[in-house]
Amino acid sequence: MSVAFDVTKPLAGASFGATVRLAESLSEGIPKGLPGVLADANGLMLIPGLQEIADKPELLVALSRAFGSEVEDYRYTLTQRSSVHTTVPEIFLVSNMAPVNRKPPRRPDPPTTPDGRLPVQYPHRKGWHTDQSYRRPPPDISLFYAVTPVARDRGQTLFADGTAAYAALPAHLKAKVHGLQGLHCQPGTARSREGALAGRTDIEQAPTARSQPQPVVRIHPVTGRPALYVCEWGQMDWVDGPFVGMEPGPRGEGAALLDELMAHYTRPEFVYAHEWTVGDLVVWDNRCLVHAATWYDGDTEQRMMWRTTVRGNPGAIYEGEARSWMPREQVPA
Numbered sequence: 001m002s003v004a005f006d007v008t009k010p011l012a013g014a015s016f017g018a019t020v021r022l023a024e025s026l027s028e029g030i031p032k033g034l035p036g037v038l039a040d041a042n043g044l045m046l047i048p049g050l051q052e053i054a055d056k057p058e059l060l061v062a063l064s065r066a067f068g069s070e071v072e073d074y075r076y077t078l079t080q081r082s083s084v085h086t087t088v089p090e091i092f093l094v095s096n097m098a099p100v101n102r103k104p105p106r107r108p109d110p111p112t113t114p115d116g117r118l119p120v121q122y123p124h125r126k127g128w129h130t131d132q133s134y135r136r137p138p139p140d141i142s143l144f145y146a147v148t149p150v151a152r153d154r155g156q157t158l159f160a161d162g163t164a165a166y167a168a169l170p171a172h173l174k175a176k177v178h179g180l181q182g183l184h185c186q187p188g189t190a191r192s193r194e195g196a197l198a199g200r201t202d203i204e205q206a207p208t209a210r211s212q213p214q215p216v217v218r219i220h221p222v223t224g225r226p227a228l229y230v231c232e233w234g235q236m237d238w239v240d241g242p243f244v245g246m247e248p249g250p251r252g253e254g255a256a257l258l259d260e261l262m263a264h265y266t267r268p269e270f271v272y273a274h275e276w277t278v279g280d281l282v283v284w285d286n287r288c289l290v291h292a293a294t295w296y297d298g299d300t301e302q303r304m305m306w307r308t309t310v311r312g313n314p315g316a317i318y319e320g321e322a323r324s325w326m327p328r329e330q331v332p333a
């Protein structure tokens with residue numbers, strides 16, 4: 001049975017996104033038609049009131065399957081075991097609690113904008129990325145569920161609309177990004193911008209962890225609309241990139257373009273800031289938006305969020321490719 005739902009657009013305070021309210025429990029059936037709602041909302045959807053998932057985590061996986069053919073099983077994808085749910089291995093834990101112990105993002109400096117607002121625009125706000133863009137093919141959709149969010153007005157998740165940002169790109173930037181590829185890198189390595197600025201030399205990468213080129217403008221395989229597809233400090237390769245075929249390095253021509261693009265992409269009119277409530281599920285399309293987590297006080301606040309990642313429709317340019325991040329023999333049947 002398909003559960004009925006009701007859609008409100010856009011998300012409060014934003015120019016994109018949708019809120020979906022389900023008429024019944026997920027245990028009654030998985031709603032049909034949600035991917036269409038997500039596509040029409042430029043790739044961002046909030047489904048509030050899903051407290052039942054906390055007791056039945058398999059419902060999150062069942063709902064994830066509505067968005068694509070494959071839900072990542074983190075046992076097989078070189079993920080640290082302490083970050084994987086103990087009974088449902090398709091759930092990745094994002095938490096500052098033991099045993100995950102993931103630290104909150106850095107606080108922006110200064111902590112607010114001159115008019116007292118939450119900073120969202122790069123470079124004041126850093127951490128903007130699209131999930132796992134250092135893999136080819138990259139994933140399509142992420143689902144992020146609040147088991148224990150931090151208090152409202154702290155620990156938000158920010159989303160920027162890559163479709164609207166591309167449409168509003170000035171002509172000289174559209175010309176520059178046409179046919180251009182970004183070089184995406186696993187976060188936390190010597191190839192990050194910090195690492196490159198510090199002159200780190202430990203830049204060797206394992207065969208399954210190599211930086212991957214991705215188009216800066218991706219054509220969405222469902223809507224056919226172009227969207228910006230680029231990250232910033234932590235998830236681009238600042239040794240050989242950030243762009244293929246442009247002057248590399250943290251101070252080169254590529255760096256100047258990246259800074260200009262990200263400042264445009266994250267202009268406040270393209271951004272939605274989500275304040276979390278227990279039981280919220282946010283679904284986003286990594287093919288057409290970027291997101292960032294904000295700072296919270298990890299010494300006084302405890303946070304537990306569950307994420308699933310769905311893949312299966314990255315677009316024609318990836319057709320037939322082997323997975324860059326897995327040796328062939330480890331790909332589960």
Ligand SMILES: [Fe+2]
Binds near residue numbers: 131
């Ligand atoms: Fe993320």
